[in-house]
Amino acid sequence: MMLGIQPFRAALTPLQKAFTCICCSSMYLTRLVHSKTLLLLREAFTSLLPVVLVMNIIVLLSGLSGLLASQSVVAESFINGNEVSRLYFFLVPFFLNISLSTLMAKEKDLDQVSTVLISVVCFLRVSGFLFIDSTGQILSFQGSVLTSIPATLVAVTLLHYFSRFSALQFFRGRSEVSPALQRTLNLLIPGLLTVLCFELIGQGFRLFFKTGLFSFLFEILPKLQATQEVILFKLISQLSWFFGIHGEYSADGLFRILNAIPSSEAGSIHFKVLHDVFMNIGGSGSTFVVPLAILFLPGSTQFKPIAQLSLPFALFNVNEILLFGLPIILNPLFLAPFLLAPLVNMAIALTAIHWGAFTISATAINWMSPPLYSAYAASGGSGGAVLTQFLCIVIDMGIYYPFLVLAKQQSNTPRALRKLLDGDAYQFVNREINRQEERRFMTQKMDQVQDMEEVQRLLQQLKGGQFLLYFQPKVDAQSKALVGLETLLRFQDAGGNIVPPTFLPILYQQGLSKAIDQKVLSLVFDQIKQWRGNGQGFPQISINLDKHFLLDPPSVKTLIAKARQEGICFELEITEHTYTSEVKSLASVVRDLRSAGHQVSIDDFGAGYSSLTTLVSLEADSVKLDRKLVVAPEGEIQRGRVLLESSVKLCHDLGFSVVAEGIENLSQLQLVQHCGVDFVQGYYTGKPMPANQVSRLFQA
Incomplete structure (x- = not known):
């Protein structure tokens, strides 16, 4: 796909409209993000951080071993980072389903294990994430990453709704049955109704796709110019990342339906190289400057542990630690710079190329190549490319810095979330009551067992x-x-x-x-x-x-x-x-x-x-x-x-x-x-x- 400065100018008008929508969306998200559902969603993404760290370390080791292999330091890369990365991003929707359903079960006072299992069944059935064909083979549909959040929200909400009807419960105030067992078995009928609802939803989706109406809707959409397509692709990618979904995979899935995925073609500029070198400096959102700014920003003590931990990964364009740990995901404060920085970098790079400062070679480079070196390698050793990338980094610093100044005034944990968790007396008291109730029940049952043993001995004593x-x-x-x-x-x-x-x-x-x-x-x-x-x-x-x-x-x-x-x-x-x-x-x-x-x-x-x-x-x-x-x-x-x-x-x-x-x-x-x-x-x-x-x- 060939990109030039003239098409880029033609794309400025829709780009300006897009940023107008972004500003409005940011204001809306600021209000929406304080809702209990999105607070739970943010907490669910945050709980994935340990998995993110483990996978990133493995991918980073893979990249380092690949570099060592390319320099003949080692015979071959000893870790297949691509396989690990694919596995992680494949499992993200499944992990998110488990994490979010667990938190929602706690918030709605449902049995957590049963709720998670029912939610998993609903998610698998409606998304096609995993299914078994007629030959018994397990297959997968990767597009299910886009259905994980709504499927989980709807499944747990339905389960909670049905569980409120006493007529659908097996046990009501039965002292001879454990309270924990009561809560579990009382989800049987609500769980069945929830799964049946998802079967109907899934059947409706399948009928919708069979009609061909879905394909027809996209056929009548206007065709995009090359630069507009790149901007749209990046906006979809960035918005997906902002909501905790792998951006490139989400954009690829949509572009498979809309059109061919933007890919490198013969010409002056290759999208893949442009994207990895200039639009993703330090990872999605060009966040390489964020840990640097935090470390040098006075009074940002609460962010420094995350910055110190994420900086080594940012050098290799891995930024999930920042996304989940800062957090950037679902944080309306960072929506504007997260979307703006990559597009500004693209504009700077395209302008520099148009002015002849450098050219990009058709040879692809490893996406984990560090900043400055990646520009040097992608341009065949051009100092102009290195200076252009350095200019992008400086401008990215200017874009992110004011938002970091605002962020340092907030706690690492959002105030609304802390207020919700600390102030929700009902959840705290109700949870403690359930624990005490279960302890009393178990103590009572143990006492009953002991009493029955004493009764049996007494009966033997009284006999005759x-x-x-x-x-x-x-x-x-x-x-x-x-x-x-x-x-x-x-x-x-x-x-x-x-x-x-x-x-x-x-x-x-x-x-x-x-x-x-x-x-x-x-x-x-x-x-x-x-x-x-x-x-x-x-x-x-x-x-x-x-x-x-x-x-x-x-x-x-x-x-x-x-x-x-x-x-x-x-x-x-x-x-x-x-x-x-x-x-x-x-x-x-x-x-x-x-x-x-x-x-x-x-x-x-x-x-x-x-x-x-x-x-x-x-x-x-x-x-x-x-x-x-x-x-x-x-x-x-x-x-x-x-x-x-x-x-x-x-x-x-x-x-x-x-x-x-x-x-x-x-x-x-x-x-x-x-x-x-x-x-x-x-x-x-x-x-x-x-x-x-x-x-x-x-x-x-």
């Missing part, structure tokens, strides 16, 4: 045995006369051994507390019938009841009816974890029990969770002080005595009788007697005993 009642005497604190009996559940195993109530917590964890209370009541009524059948009297019977029994209206009604039928009134002890968590609901139950003639006692008061307001909220008859109030810690005897005296006085002032439990020796008995306690329980006044031993207490 029976539950029975023990009774602990309650005596008057002054006279030590028997005034009541507290029922305690025990178990007698198959060998006749009595097992203490260590099994109760396990049974309670399995939700059997109400059943245990019902069993205790059944045994109590049976024992009362036996005592009465033997003609024996007995004092008031105290029974501990759990909240699951007390807050179950049918169970309470059955107790009241059965006690009325037997003509007996109990003292019902309400355990601490019941009255501290269900005070309002329990208050009406207490009134019903007292109306039926039963007495109510607040058990374990002072054990650690008791509230003084409980004494007012519940219309109880007595308060049973926990042993922690009766037996003060060592070294706190005097203060413990003050606390005990104050507690007893408070309860008396509120109209309650007071029971002290855990009395194990004479000094403790004397202490509670001195403090005014009404009744006592403990090993000193009477250990728990079976019913036949209790009978002797009645006779005494």
Whole structure:
């Protein structure tokens, strides 16, 4: 393709129009780039930077080995950089699909792995990036690089839209299923619908291309002049690079449809050489001067690490580090210089050639040839070409410098992105809630496994045995006369051994507390019938009841009816974890029990969770002080005595009788007697005993 200065002048008018559009687009992008979608897109491109670095290093080593081979330093290049480069640029759309879908899944609170896999399937189906022919061979369509971004955006957006419908979810609040598993399986139907939508989209595209309408649209477009074609090619290339897509590959793909790709032909100027030597100094956008300007620009500390890292690569026209790391990609601040510098360089080179300063040889040079040397080699050793390229570098510095001055005022991470990430409290809190929810679920499941092991051991222990009642005497604190009996559940195993109530917590964890209370009541009524059948009297019977029994209206009604039928009134002890968590609901139950003639006692008061307001909220008859109030810690005897005296006085002032439990020796008995306690329980006044031993207490 022959290019000259006259065609270039003819191309200035459309070029001016193009730059008018560029300025408008830059202003629009400045507003658009702050949208969440483009911020995610920029972050997705940035996440590709490690891959870019690795591939660039390999390509750079390949170029160096090629130069060494051309100078006969080594026999041949030991790395095929072209293959590596092709592989990288081939995989870029696939990498971008994975990166962007991962970030979108996080932003939309979707399961990341499932979302990525569904997005990959959609991308492959609609783009033809990879497909299998009838013979089973895997084929590829490289044009899919242009569909990666919209395919990913649409796929994840559709998936999120469908996942919002509860009717399409398998699990809704199922506590027996892991939250992480719920989120994964709940994407099954939304994922299916998303893939089906993409099948329809893909089928629509295929029908569109089969009609020939697509080819017809390009046939009616006006034919471009040679220079206009070069400008258009470079604009497409630069805009593609600006959005993170390999520019030359994108332009080539479009020009395969529009026309033949600009290629070298016999003549004074060859496009490929002109492009590599003057339009791509330091890489796409003629960015060779950018790291140099950063290093010498005062106050640009935040950019210097990127500049130092990218400068060695820029010497060989590799600039992806700048594109992704600065970043230039999707940064509206750099759109104008990124498009302007290559076209200005082209104008300078064409003008110099037109004036006869140098000519370009038809022999192609390696695109990785360093600046100045590349001009020298491409012109057959012309100093004019070197000076022209140096002039381009100086002018590029003038083009980029003011934009770098503006950029240094911004953070390396865009302020809008930082504000979005730091200020999005919902995403932060929701993510932490999901983590905590999963931890709680796993802890709960581990506890359940441990509990089930304990239950299995307990079942083996209980096999062949029976539950029975023990009774602990309650005596008057002054006279030590028997005034009541507290029922305690025990178990007698198959060998006749009595097992203490260590099994109760396990049974309670399995939700059997109400059943245990019902069993205790059944045994109590049976024992009362036996005592009465033997003609024996007995004092008031105290029974501990759990909240699951007390807050179950049918169970309470059955107790009241059965006690009325037997003509007996109990003292019902309400355990601490019941009255501290269900005070309002329990208050009406207490009134019903007292109306039926039963007495109510607040058990374990002072054990650690008791509230003084409980004494007012519940219309109880007595308060049973926990042993922690009766037996003060060592070294706190005097203060413990003050606390005990104050507690007893408070309860008396509120109209309650007071029971002290855990009395194990004479000094403790004397202490509670001195403090005014009404009744006592403990090993000193009477250990728990079976019913036949209790009978002797009645006779005494």
